Amino acid sequence: MRMLSTRGGAAVSPSGAILRGLAPDGGLYVPGTFPAFTLEEIAELADKRYEERALTVLSRFLPDFETDELRRAIAGAYGTGFDCEAVAPLSRVGARAYALELWHGPTLAFKDMALQLLPHLLTLSGRKHGETREIFILVATSGDTGKAALEGFLDVPGTRCCVFYPEDGVSQAQRLQMVTTGGNNTHVIAVRGNFDDAQTGVKRMFSDAAFARKMDEQGRVLSSANSINFGRLVPQIVYYFSAYADLLKQGAVKPGDAVNFCVPTGNFGDILAADYAKKAGLPVGKLICASNENNVLTDFIRTGVYDIRSRAFYKTISPSMDILISSNLERLLFDLGGCDGEKTAALMEALKTRGCYAIGEDMLERLRARYAAGYVDQDGVRAEIERTWKEDGYLMDTHTAVASAVLRAYQRETGDRTLSVIVSTASPYKFGASVLEAVAGKAACEGRDDFACCEALSALTGTREPDSIRRLPSLPVRHGAVCEKDQMPEAVLEAVAGKP
Numbered sequence: 001m002r003m004l005s006t007r008g009g010a011a012v013s014p015s016g017a018i019l020r021g022l023a024p025d026g027g028l029y030v031p032g033t034f035p036a037f038t039l040e041e042i043a044e045l046a047d048k049r050y051e052e053r054a055l056t057v058l059s060r061f062l063p064d065f066e067t068d069e070l071r072r073a074i075a076g077a078y079g080t081g082f083d084c085e086a087v088a089p090l091s092r093v094g095a096r097a098y099a100l101e102l103w104h105g106p107t108l109a110f111k112d113m114a115l116q117l118l119p120h121l122l123t124l125s126g127r128k129h130g131e132t133r134e135i136f137i138l139v140a141t142s143g144d145t146g147k148a149a150l151e152g153f154l155d156v157p158g159t160r161c162c163v164f165y166p167e168d169g170v171s172q173a174q175r176l177q178m179v180t181t182g183g184n185n186t187h188v189i190a191v192r193g194n195f196d197d198a199q200t201g202v203k204r205m206f207s208d209a210a211f212a213r214k215m216d217e218q219g220r221v222l223s224s225a226n227s228i229n230f231g232r233l234v235p236q237i238v239y240y241f242s243a244y245a246d247l248l249k250q251g252a253v254k255p256g257d258a259v260n261f262c263v264p265t266g267n268f269g270d271i272l273a274a275d276y277a278k279k280a281g282l283p284v285g286k287l288i289c290a291s292n293e294n295n296v297l298t299d300f301i302r303t304g305v306y307d308i309r310s311r312a313f314y315k316t317i318s319p320s321m322d323i324l325i326s327s328n329l330e331r332l333l334f335d336l337g338g339c340d341g342e343k344t345a346a347l348m349e350a351l352k353t354r355g356c357y358a359i360g361e362d363m364l365e366r367l368r369a370r371y372a373a374g375y376v377d378q379d380g381v382r383a384e385i386e387r388t389w390k391e392d393g394y395l396m397d398t399h400t401a402v403a404s405a406v407l408r409a410y411q412r413e414t415g416d417r418t419l420s421v422i423v424s425t426a427s428p429y430k431f432g433a434s435v436l437e438a439v440a441g442k443a444a445c446e447g448r449d450d451f452a453c454c455e456a457l458s459a460l461t462g463t464r465e466p467d468s469i470r471r472l473p474s475l476p477v478r479h480g481a482v483c484e485k486d487q488m489p490e491a492v493l494e495a496v497a498g499k500p
């Protein structure tokens with residue numbers, strides 16, 4: 001199987017795509033052909049454990065990896081560090097839907113599903129391409145991705161991970177999560193500036209030849225773990241197969257019955273993985289793209305026009321979905337346009353220069369055959385959390401609740417009775433203060449910090465507060481470095497000198 005660039009450039013192997021991240025022409029790598037799973041093969045997954053399901057799916061999407069390599073990588077990713085054996089369990093939400101819980105990993109959010117596996121795929125890819133240097137991952141984070149990357153790369157041989165966060169731009173809990181990270185190959189540095197400063201600084205380091213030379217002299221090569229890497233997308237395909245396998249096992253569906261997935265969406269990676277599962281033969285019905293007030297994708301899926309020109313950016317209680325430019329959408333455009341790299345490149349150029357593009361009737365028709373879309377505002381999110389807790393006894397976080405509310409509206413508007421799965425992307429305790437406010441009112445949060453809110457949430461609902469949150473305030477701080485925004489390369493060199 002060859003990986004194509006969405007902008008038409010040269011094809012590479014899957015391991016080559018993972019090692020490079022972005023294609024040299026600026027495009028994203030996508031599979032040139034998709035594996036075709038039969039219903040029998042899918043039915044066989046029902047009796048398998050998550051790791052075995054992952055091996056079955058990944059070996060078909062990554063044919064240039066040996067089975068044993070993948071088996072070890074999967075064991076390293078999902079063998080420990082998840083708080084339940086199912087890894088990605090399916091829970092009933094009343095009588096109306098299921099929730100696919102992707103937050104049982106070390107940082108309590110769905111980024112772990114990919115970032116626990118990516119470091120292993122990256123080092124294997126490096127080895128296949130004769131890369132002997134240490135893979136040095138640079139990350140700028142506004143909070144969640146940084147910790148997920150640190151946990152994923154923690155003590156993975158042949159890798160090192162350095163995260164920059166804005167000194168005053170992350171929550172108390174997010175900062176503590178990062179600065180208490182253990183391991184001998186992790187670095188966390190606060191930047192005196194905002195998230196944009198940190199992000200700009202990291203981008204600059206990637207194009208800084210002198211810095212690359214210094215790293216090379218130390219036997220290191222820079223790489224990135226961001227969500228456009230195919231190595232982050234491919235682990236996400238697995239849990240859609242796994243959800244279907246669990247539904248088969250429970251007798252909720254028969255082989256071949258369609259299932260809808262409703263996905264809280266930001267960068268379009270999670271929902272695109274469901275689309276790829278469908279292209280590989282999984283019986284998926286509609287993909288329902290759920291947004292918060294930053295609803296550029298809702299408009300796009302309904303009208304075929306992607307327009308960010310006169311859009312305000314809203315900071316919401318589902319911050320991981322506060323995104324206006326969804327990078328993975330480029331992969332869908334390539335697919336809808338019949339794998340025409342020039343066409344995709346022209347659309348992306350229009351977005352860059354004019355802040356807007358429109359797809360033609362044929363592409364729109366294909367889009368709407370596969371996708372539906374909706375959005376909900378913050379009051380709607382709080383109301384949904386309260387309602388599912390009171391009516392269904394299911395406690396959900398502020399991102400999952402976006403999907404839950406959008407699914408409810410979709411079902412009401414269309415009458416579509418297909419069995420539906422809400423993709424649950426974070427533990428309610430990751431956003432404990434907002435969830436507490438939703439179920440108990442604003443007054444319940446008054447005078448309480450994030451940790452006290454989580455304690456109160458547990459007492460009120462009788463649900464279990466994850467140990468990783470409860471223990472956080474008492475863990476030793478291991479990373480205290482702070483740097484100016486124009487001193488980031490120096491800060492990296494200093495950090496590695498102190499922890500070679």
Ligand SMILES: *Cc1c(COP(=O)(O)O)cnc(C)c1O
Nearest residue numbers: 265266267268269270320425426
């Ligand atoms: C990243 C994230 C999302 C959005 O996923 P995309 O793949 O970017 O669409 C949704 N919810 C949570 C909790 C996340 O961390």
